Amino acid sequence: MIDYVEKIREAARRLLSEGKVDVFIGFRKGTVPMMSEPALISDVSQVDDLWWDSNCGINLANYITKRTDRVGIVAKGCDSRNIVTHIVENQIKKEQLHIVGVPCRGMIDRRRIGSSVEGEILEVTEDASLVTVKSSNGQKAYDRNEFLQDNCSICIHRNPVIYDELVADPVPEQENVDRYEDIRKIEAMDPASKHEFFTKLIEPCIRCYACRNACPQCYCPTCFVDESTPQWVGKSLDPTDTMTFHFLRAYHLAGRCTDCGACERACPVSIKVRTFTKKLEKDALELFGWETGMSIDNRPPLDVYRPDDPNDFIK
Amino acid sequence: MSEKIIAKEQFLQALKQLSNQQAVYAPVNEGEFYNYKKLEDGVEPDFTFQNTRLSPKGLIQPQSERMFEYSLDPGDSEANVVKEIKRDYGPQAIVGIRPCDAKAIQLVKINFDTPEFRDPFWLKRYEASTLVGLACNDPCASCFCSTTGSGPFNEEGLDALMTDLGDSFLIKSLTEKGEAFLKTVGAGAKDAQAEDKRKKEELKGKAEEAIRSEVPTAKLREQDLNALFDAPFWEDVAFSCINCGTCTYLCPTCWCFDIQDEVNNLKGLRIRNWDACMFPLFTLHGSGHNPRDHKVQRVRQRFMHKLKYYVDKYNNGVACVGCGRCVQYCPVNIDIRKVFRYMNDYEAR
Amino acid sequence: MSDWEPKIVTFLCNWCSYGGADLAGVSRLQYPPNIRVIRVPCTGRMSPKFILAAFRHGADGVWVSGCHPGDCHYIAGNYYARRKFALLNNMIEYIGIEPGRLHFSWVSSAEATKFQEVVTKVTESVKALGPAQHYIKTEAKVA
Numbered sequence: 053m054i055d056y057v058e059k060i061r062e063a064a065r066r067l068l069s070e071g072k073v074d075v076f077i078g079f080r081k082g083t084v085p086m087m088s089e090p091a092l093i094s095d096v097s098q099v100d101d102l103w104w105d106s107n108c109g110i111n112l113a114n115y116i117t118k119r120t121d122r123v124g125i126v127a128k129g130c131d132s133r134n135i136v137t138h139i140v141e142n143q144i145k146k147e148q149l150h151i152v153g154v155p156c157r158g159m160i161d162r163r164r165i166g167s168s169v170e171g172e173i174l175e176v177t178e179d180a181s182l183v184t185v186k187s188s189n190g191q192k193a194y195d196r197n198e199f200l201q202d203n204c205s206i207c208i209h210r211n212p213v214i215y216d217e218l219v220a221d222p223v224p225e226q227e228n229v230d231r232y233e234d235i236r237k238i239e240a241m242d243p244a245s246k247h248e249f250f251t252k253l254i255e256p257c258i259r260c261y262a263c264r265n266a267c268p269q270c271y272c273p274t275c276f277v278d279e280s281t282p283q284w285v286g287k288s289l290d291p292t293d294t295m296t297f298h299f300l301r302a303y304h305l306a307g308r309c310t311d312c313g314a315c316e317r318a319c320p321v322s323i324k325v326r327t328f329t330k331k332l333e334k335d336a337l338e339l340f341g342w343e344t345g346m347s348i349d350n351r352p353p354l355d356v357y358r359p360d361d362p363n364d365f366i367k
Numbered sequence: 368m369s370e371k372i373i374a375k376e377q378f379l380q381a382l383k384q385l386s387n388q389q390a391v392y393a394p395v396n397e398g399e400f401y402n403y404k405k406l407e408d409g410v411e412p413d414f415t416f417q418n419t420r421l422s423p424k425g426l427i428q429p430q431s432e433r434m435f436e437y438s439l440d441p442g443d444s445e446a447n448v449v450k451e452i453k454r455d456y457g458p459q460a461i462v463g464i465r466p467c468d469a470k471a472i473q474l475v476k477i478n479f480d481t482p483e484f485r486d487p488f489w490l491k492r493y494e495a496s497t498l499v500g501l502a503c504n505d506p507c508a509s510c511f512c513s514t515t516g517s518g519p520f521n522e523e524g525l526d527a528l529m530t531d532l533g534d535s536f537l538i539k540s541l542t543e544k545g546e547a548f549l550k551t552v553g554a555g556a557k558d559a560q561a562e563d564k565r566k567k568e569e570l571k572g573k574a575e576e577a578i579r580s581e582v583p584t585a586k587l588r589e590q591d592l593n594a595l596f597d598a599p600f601w602e603d604v605a606f607s608c609i610n611c612g613t614c615t616y617l618c619p620t621c622w623c624f625d626i627q628d629e630v631n632n633l634k635g636l637r638i639r640n641w642d643a644c645m646f647p648l649f650t651l652h653g654s655g656h657n658p659r660d661h662k663v664q665r666v667r668q669r670f671m672h673k674l675k676y677y678v679d680k681y682n683n684g685v686a687c688v689g690c691g692r693c694v695q696y697c698p699v700n701i702d703i704r705k706v707f708r709y710m711n712d713y714e715a716r
Numbered sequence: 717m718s719d720w721e722p723k724i725v726t727f728l729c730n731w732c733s734y735g736g737a738d739l740a741g742v743s744r745l746q747y748p749p750n751i752r753v754i755r756v757p758c759t760g761r762m763s764p765k766f767i768l769a770a771f772r773h774g775a776d777g778v779w780v781s782g783c784h785p786g787d788c789h790y791i792a793g794n795y796y797a798r799r800k801f802a803l804l805n806n807m808i809e810y811i812g813i814e815p816g817r818l819h820f821s822w823v824s825s826a827e828a829t830k831f832q833e834v835v836t837k838v839t840e841s842v843k844a845l846g847p848a849q850h851y852i853k854t855e856a857k858v859a
Contacts, residue, residue, distance in 0.1 A: 082700045084509055089700040090607035110699055114609065163399060172417065174508055188505075239810065247812030247850050256397075258421070258430065260643075262611035262698050276765065278648050284765045287627055287640050288431035290856040296768055299811060303764050306803050318698035320613045321420060322399050335806050340799065357795035359785065362802045367821035367834050431858035454859075631854055638856055 054178060056104045056154060059219035060126055063152045065099045073124035073150050077112050078102045085176040085185075086162035090115060106178055109159035109201060111314040113268035117143040125149060128156035130203075130312035132212035133345025134268040137308055140348055143271065153215030155223040158197070158204035159313070163322055165199050203313035203326060206231045213346055232334045238327070250295065256321040257294045259287070263325045264301055266318035269308045276300055302328030307336045307353035310344050370539045371549055371556035372563050378536050381552035382412065382462065390459040392426055394419050403461065414463050414531065417507050418690060422619035423464050424475060427492045430616070432639045434488065434626070439633040456491045460548060462499045462529075467510070467688040469500050469524035470517045471619030474686055478622055488639070497544045500525040504570050509691035511580040511704060516684040519574035520567075530567045537563050582707035584685055587678050594715040595675055596667070604706055605666035607699040608645070614693035614701075615643035620673070620686050623649075644669050670706045722776035722842040726751040726835075727766065729759050729794070732783035735825025745832045748839040751779065758782065760793025764804050767818065772853045777817045777842030781834070784822040794822070812850055816841045 064076040080091040081103040088107045092115070093099065104126070112125055113134035123144075127135055132153060138144050160183055166173060171189035178184065182193045206229050211222040238249060261277070264270045276284055277297060285300070286293040302309075302325075309329045316326050336342040339362050342353040373381075385391050386406040393412035395404040400420040404410050433452045440446055476493065479486040503510070503519035512518055522528050527545030530537040537559050540546040549556070615621045625642035628635060642649060645666070650659040659665050677686035687703065694702050728734040734755050740747065752775075756762060759782030770778045780801065788794040801820050809815050819838045823831050 083702040083705065084695055084700065087700040089702075092603075092606045110607075115606070167399060172505075172507060243809075243812045243814045245812075246810065250811050258612075258616050260612035260616050261646075262609065262613050265609035265611040266698055282769075284769060286629055286853065286856060287625065288629075288638050288856045288858045289640075290431070290853060290858055292772060292851050292853040293856070295811070295851060296772065296853075299807065300764060300768065303804065303807060314698075318609070318611065318613075320617060320696045320698075331807060331810050332803060335803050339802050354796065354799055357792065357799060359795075361795070361798050363785070363798065365802065365805050365820060366798070367819065367837065429859035431856065433856065433858060629856055634855065636855055638858065 054105050055180075056219045057102070060104050060152060060154075061099050061102050063217060063219065064093065064102055064124060065096055067124045067150055068093070068096045068099070072122070074121040076102075076124035077115055078126045079104060079108045079110075079112075081105075082107060085173050086160060086165065104154070106158070106160040106183070106196065107162065107176075109313060109317045110266060111268045111312045113138060114266065114314070116149070117268070117271045119144060119148065122148050122150070124152060126152050126154055127212055127215065128154045129207065129209040129211050129213070130156075130310045131268075132214050133209060133310040134312065136214050136345040136348050137269060137310070137352075140350070140352060141308075146348065149216075151212065151215045151217075153212030153218045155211045155218065155220050156204075156207075157210065157223055158200040158207065159317075160196060160199050161201045161204075165194065168194070168199075201313045202316065202324070203311045207311075209310075209346075214348065232330065234327070235331050235334050238331075250327075251291060253327060254291070254294050254298055254323060257289075257298070257323055258321060259289060259294060259297065260320060262318040262320060263315035263323075266314040267305070267309075268312075268314070269305055270301070272304075276304070298325065298328050302332055305329050306332040307340070307342055308344055309333055368540045368542075368546060369549060370537065370559040370564065371553045372532070372535050372537050372559045373553055373556035374535045377555045378552060379412065381554065382406065385460065385551055389457060391462060392423070392459060393462045403463075412463065414501060416463075417503075417505065418465055418468075418692070420692075420696075421617060422471065422690065422692065423461055423468050424472065424619050424622070426459065426461055427472065427496060428475070428479075428489055428622060428624070428641075430641045432488060434637040434639055436634065436636045439635075456495050458495050458497065459492075460497045460499060463501045464498050464525070465503060465690070466500055466519060466521035466523070466525065466528075467512045467517045467690040468619045469498050470521060471524075471688045471690070472498070473524040474620045474683075474688070475622045477681065477683075497526045497548050498524065499538075499545070499548055500528045502528055502530045502567075502571070503574055504531055506574055506578050507691055507695075509580060509694045510578055510689060511582050511691065512689035513575060513578045514581045514584060515687050515689040517688050519578065520571040530570060532563060532566055532570075535563075537567050580689075580691075580704060582689070582704050583711040584674075584678075584707065586711045587674055587685065588682070590675065590710065590713060591715065592675060592679065595710060595713060596671065598709070598713055598715070600709045600713070601663055601667045604670070604701065604709065605663040608662055608666045608701055609699060610645045610647060610662055610665060611698065612641075612643035612645055613696055613698060614703075615645055615669070616641060617692040617696055619690055619692075620688060644672070666701075670703070670710065673703075674707060674710050720847060722750050722839065722847070723774070724751045724777040724779055724838060724842055725770035725773075725775040726753045726778075727756050727759075727762060727780045728753055729782040729789075730755050730757050731789035732787065732825050733781035733821075733823045733831070736781075736823040736827050736831040739825065739828035740831045743828050745828055747832045747835045750839045750842075751835055758788065758790050758793035759797035759801075760788070760790060762797055762800070764800070764807075767804065767808070768851075771813065771817075771848065771851050774848060774852045774854070776845070776848045777819065777838060779819040779821070779835075779838050781821040781823045781831075784824055787824060813848075814845050816845050817848065 079088040171187040175186040401416040479489040673686040
């Protein structure tokens with residue numbers, strides 16, 4: 053997706069010089085391998101700072117909530133669905149946005165590449181199909197499709213659903229994707245095994261809240277974690293508190309999460325936090341036929357009801 | 368003080384024996400990254416790491432630490448008495464700590480050991496610790512310790528320094544504690560020969576050359592504090608920040624904490640937890656006013672603290688040891704090395 | 717262990733289920749005494765935080781009861797609640813709390829006998845599972 057860079061720069065140049073937007077939000081190239089930095093530019097002279105590659109996994113929709121200016125923003129498929137959700141949730145108006153849509157071929161998982169490479173990674177370059185890694189032990193090229201982020205490998209909405217312009221032709225969507233294989237495996241466990249599984253999953257958690265803060269949908273002025281009257285969850289590393297945090301955070305994302313993977317990407321101790329949110333995504337789909345962020349005309353699933361909603365579990 | 372050479376196999380065995388008598392912490396491979404763990408059955412050290420994900424500061428200042436407790440249960444003979452938590456402050460050896468992390472502990476000590484107040488919890492653990500460092504033969508590409516006042520073979524803050532010579536460790540004791548450690552594990556060790564010391568010097572030279580990442584610090588002290596505070600680059604630096612605690616929690620020199628009481632029916636507990644100035648609630652006053660309620664204020668504060676306020680107050684260099692963890696793991700790639708440059712090179716109009 | 721009695725935290729909506737419980741009491745219907753009732757204005761007021769808080773405090777079971785769909789005093793509160801409950805029910809089971817600890821029901825203010833039946837069923841179900849084991853916070857388990 054390195055070929056998108058010029059198109060993105062051209063769009064930013066045009067939008068800023070024509071005064072169509074006050075600011076443009078995109079990415080800068082990272083200062084370490086396989087990273088990128090979200091950047092806001094307000095002047096045409098900064099346009100050449102903009103960059104795009106397979107390391108732009110952070111969700112830029114995180115930066116537009118409650119903005120009052122006119123914003124140009126780069127959005128891949130998942131990001132665009134978060135923008136739709138922001139519009140529906142009154143965090144920003146459609147009229148304020150000029151969305152430069154990016155048909156995405158998936159982001160690379162820097163941790164999986166790190167685990168596959170001996171020695172320290174010094175530089176990573178890419179082209180349409182390969183990721184070339186230069187390490188202290190030599191150089192090797194990998195098929196990028198083997199090293200996509202977990203959420204990207206099961207993505208079924210690579211193309212933006214809302215945009216003002218696209219930087220390229222839409223890419224073919226993946227078909228016959230089983231999005232919930234891993235969730236079903238957990239559902240099939242007995243309660244004791246489930247408890248053990250989750251205890252182990254969150255054991256490394258250091259409560260840095262990178263997952264929550266990287267998520268575009270977590271924008272509450274006061275997060276439940278910071279509520280003190282009453283205090284729903286303690287601030288220490290107590291395992292029950294940590295579990296409560298992840299559980300309630302995922303629950304607050306029910307019907308709002310687009311599985312963009314920013315949370316997993318942000319976690320400094322590599323916890324697969326999507327194990328929680330994907331269960332709610334599965335239930336929202338199976339119970340209410342809901343897919344997040346597909347249209348600004350759809351009310352969120354917990355904002356509506358039907359007389360024939362699932363009722364069997366209620367006595 | 369002595370310098371001994373010990374075969375790796377022997378050293379590992381001696382370490383295992385020592386771990387049966389007292390707490391020994393060493394880097395342990397946890398799959399994707401390393402962390403310091405207490406050595407015991409099934410937990411083996413692995414010294415082929417570059418650095419751990421979390422710094423060893425948690426061994427002296429645990430992320431969550433109980434301070435004292437009380438009970439209001441009328442059936443409890445010690446009800447209504449505030450009791451300090453009984454714990455074992457027995458000796459602990461932290462083996463394999465990198466020179467940057469060891470220097471960081473000294474920087475943190477300045478806060479916990481002052482003429483006005485000596486933090487009993489921090490100091491008890493610190494005094495119980497023997498810090499046996501492992502010099503970096505192979506620094507990371509993002510390490511910039513040399514320009515922050517440390518270095519791959521730096522000895523500051525260590526009780527002993529080990530050098531990996533291939534199939535043996537050269538261990539140099541630097542303090543009495545280090546000498547005692549050397550005596551305990553060095554039963555089969557021989558005195559280091561001139562050849563061994565020469566090899567160490569060679570590795571030291573190579574390592575120091577390998578550190579290519581540098582940060583400018585010379586002009587930080589003379590910069591006008593208010594001019595830096597009002598500098599225009601903060602908006603740009605802070606834009607991408609998501610105000611999580613990753614940089615703060617991974618940083619070996621960050622030490623801020625929050626104290627909370629947790630009450631459960633008739634029992635209460637006071638706990639000290641790591642806190643991060645990146646969190647919006649960090650400066651929330653009881654009145655409801657928050658002087659740093661905007662993200663840019665918090666981001667600016669963290670860098671000003673480390674690279675300016677600390678420099679001015681202590682005249683002891685910067686409060687950063689160049690370990691590179693924040694550079695590698697910030698989810699949005701905010702690079703402190705860039706901020707060093709902005710701050711050091713800033714010229715007010 | 718055989719004389720252990722479960723503690724079941726029960727959220728009853730003010731208009732229907734609480735009224736139904738009252739009627740059961742006034743009618744001298746016998747039912748197990750294990751429930752600890754918390755009155756809420758409507759099941760629409762329920763938050764997952766409440767249910768988690770109950771489990772965290774060691775509740776062996778949690779039961780939420782409200783008006784029948786269509787009969788909510790606030791028109792649609794229980795409709796919204798129904799969707800939230802469906803998701804929460806699945807999620808609680810997903811993280812390893814045994815099915816049979818969390819219950820939901822619709823009991824109207826006239827259904828004293830239904831209240832008696834449901835409370836008996838819920839108590840039996842929780843009693844069969846034994847004391848709650850997981851996700852209980854007593855004292856912070858930290859250094």
